[in-house]
Amino acid sequence: MTMPVFRFAPSPNGHLHVGHALSALLNARAAIALEGRFLVRVEDIDQTRCTSQLEEEMFEDLAWLGVPLDEPVLRQSENFSHYRSALEKLQDMGVVYPAYLTRAEIKRFVSSFEERGQAWPRDPDGAPVYPGDDAVLSDEERKKRADSDAPFALRLDMKAALQKLGKQLTWKEVGAEGKALFERSRQIPVDAATWGDVVLARKDTPTSYHLSVVVDDARQGITDVLRGLDLYHATSVHRVLQELLGLPEPLYRHHRLILGEDGRKLSKSNQDTSLRSLRQGGLTHVQLRKMIGL
Numbered sequence: 001m002t003m004p005v006f007r008f009a010p011s012p013n014g015h016l017h018v019g020h021a022l023s024a025l026l027n028a029r030a031a032i033a034l035e036g037r038f039l040v041r042v043e044d045i046d047q048t049r050c051t052s053q054l055e056e057e058m059f060e061d062l063a064w065l066g067v068p069l070d071e072p073v074l075r076q077s078e079n080f081s082h083y084r085s086a087l088e089k090l091q092d093m094g095v096v097y098p099a100y101l102t103r104a105e106i107k108r109f110v111s112s113f114e115e116r117g118q119a120w121p122r123d124p125d126g127a128p129v130y131p132g133d134d135a136v137l138s139d140e141e142r143k144k145r146a147d148s149d150a151p152f153a154l155r156l157d158m159k160a161a162l163q164k165l166g167k168q169l170t171w172k173e174v175g176a177e178g179k180a181l182f183e184r185s186r187q188i189p190v191d192a193a194t195w196g197d198v199v200l201a202r203k204d205t206p207t208s209y210h211l212s213v214v215v216d217d218a219r220q221g222i223t224d225v226l227r228g229l230d231l232y233h234a235t236s237v238h239r240v241l242q243e244l245l246g247l248p249e250p251l252y253r254h255h256r257l258i259l260g261e262d263g264r265k266l267s268k269s270n271q272d273t274s275l276r277s278l279r280q281g282g283l284t285h286v287q288l289r290k291m292i293g294l
């Protein structure tokens with residue numbers, strides 16, 4: 001049997017909150033229980049919002065939490081060439097296209113559609129599925145944008161990708177806590193069509209969350225992806241990309257979410273639940289563990 005390798009993959013675009021603490025602690029516990037390793041990946045592809053100061057503070061929070069980390073740390077901003085080659089591989093397969101619609105144009109198109117009483121499909125995160133440039137722009141306008149310096153996103157042609165794979169994909173899901181860690185995996189059918197044509201890169205950024213996560217899980221030799229249930233459905237996209245790129249399939253473990261008092265997902269902008277402010281307010285890490293049900 002290979003040694004399990006877990007990872008915690010936060011973005012230093014704000015302070016870690018109690019939800020991140022749960023994720024980091026569950027990964028650390030699972031790595032210990034299964035005699036594996038526990039790596040950190042800094043997901044800092046958004047260079048406008050991620051800062052080295054926030055990254056430093058993130059490591060301070062992790063040290064305070066007392067999670068034992070293994071080396072090396074992978075920093076996505078230092079790995080753009082790897083995402084670029086994965087993207088080129090997908091382009092060579094003919095499953096990537098440049099998409100020129102702006103956010104405002106997508107919004108306008110979807111509202112005009114919905115005003116007529118028809119529902120426009122939404123992805124599992126609630127965002128409208130990309131309508132395709134030809135649904136909105138004239139041939140002439142599309143050509144004009146392609147020939148100009150207009151911004152674009154490189155999107156996965158999901159239909160073409162699924163056709164190329166030509167089989168029903170699945171992923172293996174296992175429990176994230178306690179005894180469930182040791183259970184047998186369940187096969188979950190992949191439903192990537194509901195995501196539509198996801199963004200893989202942009203004109204000025206050679207990658208996106210979906211692309212870099214699969215490339216890095218493979219590069220770091222991650223065998224067990226343990227993350228929040230908010231990313232459960234994203235696993236379908238990740239499995240499609242893994243199959244297209246010939247990357248190994250890790251086991252997936254999705255953990256419960258800690259919701260705010262309003263019943264919503266916690267956000268990095270809410271200072272009340274940031275580990276930093278709780279710590280500065282005198283909370284101990286033992287009290288924190290109790291607070292998040294560990």
Ligand code: GLU
Nearest residue numbers: 009010011043213227231
């Ligand atoms: N960077 C993502 C986040 O902070 C996590 C990515 C993952 O675990 O796949 O939500």
